[in-house]
Amino acid sequence: MPTVALEECSKRFGERIALRRVSLAAASGEAVALMGANGSGKSTLLRVVAGLVRPSAGACRVDGVPSTGLNRAGRGQIGYLSHRSLAYRGLTAAENLRLVARLHRRPASVVESALVEVGLEDRSADRIETFSRGMLQRLALARLVLAEPTLLLLDEPATGLDAEGVALLERLLTRWRGSATVLVATHDEQFADRHGDRTVRLARGEVVT
Amino acid sequence: MIADAFVLARKDLLLEFRRREVVLGMIQYVVSTLVIVHFAILGADGSERAAAGMLWAAILFTAILSLNRCFAADQEEGALETLQLAPVDRAAIWLGKVLAQMAYLIAMELVALPAFWLFFFGDEGPAPLPVIAAVLLADLGLATVGVLVAALTQGARAGDVLLPVLFLPISIPLVIGAVTATLESFPDGDGTLRALGFLGLFDTLFALLAWGTFEHLTGE
Numbered sequence: 001m002p003t004v005a006l007e008e009c010s011k012r013f014g015e016r017i018a019l020r021r022v023s024l025a026a027a028s029g030e031a032v033a034l035m036g037a038n039g040s041g042k043s044t045l046l047r048v049v050a051g052l053v054r055p056s057a058g059a060c061r062v063d064g065v066p067s068t069g070l071n072r073a074g075r076g077q078i079g080y081l082s083h084r085s086l087a088y089r090g091l092t093a094a095e096n097l098r099l100v101a102r103l104h105r106r107p108a109s110v111v112e113s114a115l116v117e118v119g120l121e122d123r124s125a126d127r128i129e130t131f132s133r134g135m136l137q138r139l140a141l142a143r144l145v146l147a148e149p150t151l152l153l154l155d156e157p158a159t160g161l162d163a164e165g166v167a168l169l170e171r172l173l174t175r176w177r178g179s180a181t182v183l184v185a186t187h188d189e190q191f192a193d194r195h196g197d198r199t200v201r202l203a204r205g206e207v208v209t
Numbered sequence: 210m211i212a213d214a215f216v217l218a219r220k221d222l223l224l225e226f227r228r229r230e231v232v233l234g235m236i237q238y239v240v241s242t243l244v245i246v247h248f249a250i251l252g253a254d255g256s257e258r259a260a261a262g263m264l265w266a267a268i269l270f271t272a273i274l275s276l277n278r279c280f281a282a283d284q285e286e287g288a289l290e291t292l293q294l295a296p297v298d299r300a301a302i303w304l305g306k307v308l309a310q311m312a313y314l315i316a317m318e319l320v321a322l323p324a325f326w327l328f329f330f331g332d333e334g335p336a337p338l339p340v341i342a343a344v345l346l347a348d349l350g351l352a353t354v355g356v357l358v359a360a361l362t363q364g365a366r367a368g369d370v371l372l373p374v375l376f377l378p379i380s381i382p383l384v385i386g387a388v389t390a391t392l393e394s395f396p397d398g399d400g401t402l403r404a405l406g407f408l409g410l411f412d413t414l415f416a417l418l419a420w421g422t423f424e425h426l427t428g429e
């Protein structure tokens with residue numbers, strides 16, 4: 001399971017500073033909950049760790065390697081859940097997952113089991129442009145289930161989920177606990193307590209506790 | 210990597226087959242251009258040569274239609290990030306897009322080339338085989354350069370304006386080579402080997418450039 005280390009990491013988008021000299025470390029297998037108001041920098045921090053955003057200053061390393069310079073294997077160990085589904089609207093749920101399975105060198109059989117696991121088996125042949133927000137979030141969870149990542153970056157993972165969906169998310173997080181390093185951004189204090197080994201709070205791009 | 214590229218190209222072609230956002234528009238554009246020019250230069254001296262130049266101008270501008278949509282589906286729900294985080298060579302993303310763009314161009318040309326011959330030539334037009342070779346080599350070059358530029362401009366403010374601004378100047382040598390190959394394919398031409406060689410060289414250079422730089426263009 002990878003380690004994560006941000007050292008004096010800053011990110012600026014034009015005039016706006018999204019992260020200010022953030023230092024944060026997550027040990028192998030540790031679950032860190034990120035809390036903070038909207039715009040506090042949680043999403044940017046996760047995107048920096050995923051290597052999708054390059055820090056303006058400082059460094060972010062995954063297993064000692066700069067996150068923007070991860071090799072194929074390094075990238076493949078990351079499971080990233082965003083505000084968007086990160087799927088193709090014109091493809092069906094099954095086609096989207098087959099594509100992910102193919103790129104992650106996973107057998108096609110895992111697609112069916114992942115769809116069953118997230119409760120989308122009856123909608124597997126439907127294009128996801130017809131899906132509700134909650135269904136898209138379930139599909140995103142299925143993507144993580146089949147890719148079996150060891151570094152989970154979850155940005156408000158309960159967004160859009162109904163009660164049954166939240167229960168599914170809680171089950172998955174409990175299962176992943178200990179088998180993956182987890183950074184999860186949330187507004188829910190109780191959720192953070194249940195699924196984080198510790199909580200880091202951000203405000204205006206800075207770590208405050 | 211090649212296998213991953215084919216998987217990604219297949220995905221793009223499936224999306225296009227379902228949505229029909231690109232190829233039908235390309236065909237309509239290129240045929241409309243051929244019809245207009247046909248009536249404008251009908252019977253004029255040197256109209257065949259003008260037609261050859263016009264064909265390539267039409268192909269070039271039609272390519273922009275598809276390149277502007279090159280990453281549209283990948284951006285709708287952020288799916289490009291799924292590809293960026295997948296354990297595949299990022300050049301596979303570029304190659305997959307090149308294959309898909311080539312398929313769109315060839316689909317458009319399957320209509321455009323017969324129309325080109327029908328509107329402008331009887332039996333005395335350019336030799337078909339060298340023209341087809343030039344078309345395929347030019348398609349590869351347009352797709353190679355175009356996907357690179359589309360990756361650079363995707364997500365940028367006014368990216369659909371920026372794309373032709375960057376793409377057209379880089380593509381001009383390619384189109385000049387293609388026009389030359391077409392003109393040299395006429396019965397009084399000097400042969401197309403040099404022009405085809407130039408197209409092949411252009412394709413090779415830009416393929417190598419794209420291969421080496423695409424990794425850095427798909428990030429932030």
